[in-house]
Amino acid sequence: xxxxxxxxxxxxxxxxxxxxxxxxxxxxxxxxxxxxxxxxxxxxxxxxxxxxxxxxxxxxxxxxxxxxxxxxxxxxxxxxxxxxxxxxxxxxxxxxxxxxxxxxxxxxxxxxxxxxxxxxxxxxxxxxxxxxxxxxxxxxxxxxxxxxxxxxxxxxxxxxxxxxxxxxxxxxxxxxxxxxxxxxxxxxxxxxxxxxxxxxxxxxxxxxxxxxxxxxxxxxxxxxxxxxxxxxxxxxxxxxxxxxxxxxxxxx
Amino acid sequence: xxxxxxxxxxxxxxxxxxxxxxxxxxxxxxxxxxxxxxxxxxxxxxxxxxxxxxxxxxxxxxxxxxxxxxxxxxxxxxxxxxxxxxxxxxxxxxxxxxxxxxxxxxxxxxxxxxxxxxxxxxxxxxxxxxxxxxxxxxxxxxxxxxxxxxxxxxxxxxxxxxxxxxxxxxxxxxxxxxxxxxxxxxxxxxxxxxxxxxxxxxxxxxxxxxxxxxxxxxxxxxxxxxxxxxxxxxxxxxxxxxxxxxxxxxxxxxxxxxxxxxxxxxxxxxxxxxxxxxxxxxxxxxxxxxxxxxx
Numbered sequence: 001x002x003x004x005x006x007x008x009x010x011x012x013x014x015x016x017x018x019x020x021x022x023x024x025x026x027x028x029x030x031x032x033x034x035x036x037x038x039x040x041x042x043x044x045x046x047x048x049x050x051x052x053x054x055x056x057x058x059x060x061x062x063x064x065x066x067x068x069x070x071x072x073x074x075x076x077x078x079x080x081x082x083x084x085x086x087x088x089x090x091x092x093x094x095x096x097x098x099x100x101x102x103x104x105x106x107x108x109x110x111x112x113x114x115x116x117x118x119x120x121x122x123x124x125x126x127x128x129x130x131x132x133x134x135x136x137x138x139x140x141x142x143x144x145x146x147x148x149x150x151x152x153x154x155x156x157x158x159x160x161x162x163x164x165x166x167x168x169x170x171x172x173x174x175x176x177x178x179x180x181x182x183x184x185x186x187x188x189x190x191x192x193x194x195x196x197x198x199x200x201x202x203x204x205x206x207x208x209x210x211x212x213x214x215x216x217x218x219x220x221x222x223x224x225x226x227x228x229x230x231x232x233x234x235x236x237x238x239x240x241x242x243x244x245x246x247x248x249x250x251x252x
Numbered sequence: 253x254x255x256x257x258x259x260x261x262x263x264x265x266x267x268x269x270x271x272x273x274x275x276x277x278x279x280x281x282x283x284x285x286x287x288x289x290x291x292x293x294x295x296x297x298x299x300x301x302x303x304x305x306x307x308x309x310x311x312x313x314x315x316x317x318x319x320x321x322x323x324x325x326x327x328x329x330x331x332x333x334x335x336x337x338x339x340x341x342x343x344x345x346x347x348x349x350x351x352x353x354x355x356x357x358x359x360x361x362x363x364x365x366x367x368x369x370x371x372x373x374x375x376x377x378x379x380x381x382x383x384x385x386x387x388x389x390x391x392x393x394x395x396x397x398x399x400x401x402x403x404x405x406x407x408x409x410x411x412x413x414x415x416x417x418x419x420x421x422x423x424x425x426x427x428x429x430x431x432x433x434x435x436x437x438x439x440x441x442x443x444x445x446x447x448x449x450x451x452x453x454x455x456x457x458x459x460x461x462x463x464x465x466x467x468x469x470x471x472x473x474x475x476x477x478x479x480x481x482x483x484x485x486x487x488x489x490x491x492x493x494x495x496x497x498x499x500x501x502x503x504x505x506x507x508x509x510x511x512x513x514x515x516x517x518x519x520x521x522x523x524x525x526x527x528x529x530x531x532x533x534x535x536x537x538x539x540x541x542x543x544x545x546x547x
Contacts, residue, residue, distance in 0.1 A: 053437060087439035097430035100453045109448060110438035145545055158434070165438060 005069075006031040006169060006199040007052055007089075012066035014047060014056070021047050023223040024066075029216070034191065034200045036214035036231065038207070039246070043220040045203045046094075049171050051075075052201070053089040054082040070169065087114060090162030091171040095178050096154035098146035098161075103138050106146045106157055107164050114165060128164035132156045132190055152183025159190060163198075170194060172202040176209065188213055207247060211235055219243045287523040294319075294516030303520065309484040309495070311504070311514040319517045321524060323486050327401065327494035328525070330487055331476060334405025335412060335469045340462055342409070343416030344451075347461075350417070351424040352446055363421075370414035378478030381407045386479060393491055399481035402490040407475045412465035419464055423457020424450060456540040463536035470529055473498040497525045 005028035014022035022044050029035045037045040047056075054075060056062040068075040075085050098106050107125045116124065125142075129135040134156045138149070146157055155175055162170055172191070176184035191213060194200055204210050210217055210231065217234040219227045219242070227234060227243045238244040295303070298319055306320025346366075350359055385406050386398030427450050435445040451458065473496075481493025482503065495503075501518050508515045 055433060055436065058433070058436065082436075083439050083441050086437055091437040093430060093434065093437075095430060097428070097434045099431060099434065099449055109435075110440070113435075113438065113440040113444045113448070161434075161438065 004031040005029065006071065007201070008067075008069045009048075009051075010067040010069075012048075012051065012068060013064070014044075014051060015063040017061045021223050022051070025220075025223075025225045027218060027225055027228055029199065029201055031199050032195060032197075033215040034195050034202060034213055035216040035218065036210040037201065037203045037218050037220060038205070038210050039220035039226075041205075044223040045218075045220050046173055048220070049091075049173055049201060049203050052169070052171055053086050053091055055091070057082050087165060088167055089169040089171060090165060090167035092155070092158050092162055092173065092175045094174045096151055096158050098149070098154050098157050101146060102143045103146050103149070103157060104142040107161050110161055110165050124164055128160040129157075131163055131193070132160035133186065134160055150183070152179050152186060155179060155183070155187055156190065159187070159194075163194070167198065169199045169201065172200065174203050174205060177205065184209070207235075207249075219246060221246070284526070287519055287526055290516050290519030291523045293511075294513065294520040297513040297516065303517075307486060309500070311508075311517060317513065319513070319520075321497075321521050323484050324495060324497045324500050324521060325524065327480075327484075327487055328470065328496040328498070328528075330401050330490070331404040331408060331480065331494060331496055332466060332469045334401060334490055335408035336462070336466055338405060338409035339412045339416055339465055339469075343413050343461070343465065344420050344458060346413075347417050347420035347424055348446060348451065350421050352442070352450065366414050366417050369410070370418075374411065374472060374474040375478070377407050377411055378475045380410075381475065381479030389491075395491055397481060397493070399479060399493055400491050401480060401487055401494045404476045404480040404494065404496070405490065407479055408469040408472055411472060411475065412468045415468055416461045416465040419461035420454070420458050423454040423461065426457065427453045455543045459536050459539050459543070463532060466532055467529055470525065470532070471498060473502045477502055497521050 007029040008027065010026050012022055012025040013020070025044075025048060027048075037048065039045050050056055051064060051068055052070075052075065056064065064076060070085070070088060073080065099109060101109065104125055107128055108121050111121050111124055112118075126135060126139075129138065134153060137153060138144070138157075146154065149157060155178075159170075159175075175191075176187050179187065188209065191200060191202065195215075202210075202214065204213075214231045216229065217231045218225055219234060219238075219240075221242050227238060227240045229239075233239075234243060235247050238247060244250075303319055303321055305322070306318050307322055308318040308320050309323050310318040350362060354362065381403050382399070386400075386403045388398065389400070389403055389406075390396065390398035431449050431453055432445055435449045440449070476496045477499040480496065480499065482495045482499055483493035484495040484500065485492075487494045501522055504514070505518055508518065
């Protein structure tokens with residue numbers, strides 16, 4: 001892989017209390033590409049995703065050792081605040097989680113807490129809604145409670161909310177798992193668009209989705225990174241038996 | 253048990269639960285009717301307009317008794333408002349601290365203590381007002397007696413705090429973690445997340461907490477009776493002695509001759525108190541519904 005590494009880990013170990021969740025993970029996620037994390041439930045892919053934007057900081061029983069880097073910055077450097085990191089690394093969650101506010105405020109909130117010039121906020125809200133292909137559907141009802149949108153629209157709103165901050169990386173934790181196939185395809189189109197400006201890391205259980213969408217794929221199993229390569233290699237010519245069994249559906 | 257027997261027990265229990273439910277409605281209706289019946293008897297003797305506009309509550313004056321509710325109503329509102337000004341910020345901040353910032357250990361110590369505060373009898377809180385808070389207020393403001401509205405407000409705030417804290421803490425705790433994670437993931441810090449996401453999301457519960465606390469303060473009798481000086485005159489401020497509606501009823505009901513105008517007058521002011529509490533509840537209810545639309 002000759003690409004620039006946007007995110008990387010080295011000797012990353014993570015424990016929930018005594019439980020060893022991530023075991024010596026070393027991965028380099030290339031810039032402006034879509035990288036899929038796949039693997040059976042409980043393999044640590046979501047946990048790995050959440051180490052990138054320090055969401056584990058909220059829990060006091062999590063212990064992390066090893067290096068996690070964005071560009072040349074150590075994400076866990078005590079001198080760097082989690083807030084700073086999360087501005088650079090946005091996240092979209094498994095279940096759409098719009099705030100209990102109206103559509104406009106859902107996006108404006110992130111801009112406000114990051115001290116965006118108030119005069120620029122309306123324009124940035126519109127821009128990010130356009131980029132998430134939501135603008136035409138909601139432009140006349142920006143004051144409507146976000147919760148009244150359909151599930152797919154809510155998820156696109158959550159993506160718009162992340163995009164509005166112009167992060168460098170967008171993390172996605174099974175963003176389509178709560179959606180119907182039609183909404184999922186819309187989100188996938190959107191993610192493909194995002195690749196032009198962002199580095200995307202997506203956790204997915206859906207093998208077809210990983211193949212359709214991603215440039216690179218990482219297969220994880222029991223907290224270890226088993227194999228990482230281009231999506232083509234992982235699905236067509238896996239080097240490891242575990243990977244082969246998983247991607248061909250012969251697992252367990 | 254065969255089928256018929258089962259159906260029979262089923263029926264019996266259904267009836268028992270139905271009766272229990274109807275009984276509650278019956279009791280509420282009965283209280284309401286009793287208040288209304290006696291209030292109407294009062295208004296046959298005394299003009300409703302005078303009741304609402306007279307500025308004197310002077311039932312003892314045999315030649316010209318006056319039953320103006322205003323001084324009592326203003327007293328009740330003043331003491332309650334004072335209590336809420338103290339208790340709402342304190343209660344909600346404590347609830348937010350308990351739910352969002354306190355360690356597990358501190359939570360397990362603090363929560364039972366706060367709940368224990370609710371178990372202190374109101375008479376004991378009244379003592380506190382006479383012995384400590386009252387003299388303290390007198391000293392602080394350089395006045396003769398500390399038995400005034402401020403004293404009542406402080407004590408009522410103490411009494412409504414456990415209700416407000418407990419209900420508000422539950423409401424804040426019930427806000428889904430996903431809201432908070434969403435906020436943190438956007439680079440918001442703890443304070444922005446608390447004030448702009450978590451508390452607004454918990455608003456229906458917070459309003460309920462405030463309403464319950466306010467209901468407690470409005471209806472509390474023994475503490476205000478002991479601590480506010482019981483002077484049935486228009487208070488000019490928090491440092492004046494006041495006589496609330498509840499204290500008036502409690503003090504005068506025991507001495508009043510049966511079925512006199514004065515006797516009926518006490519029912520009339522009780523009915524007003526009832527209507528106020530009802531209005532507070534309905535207002536709270538409608539505020540909650542307005543907020544729910546966003547959740």
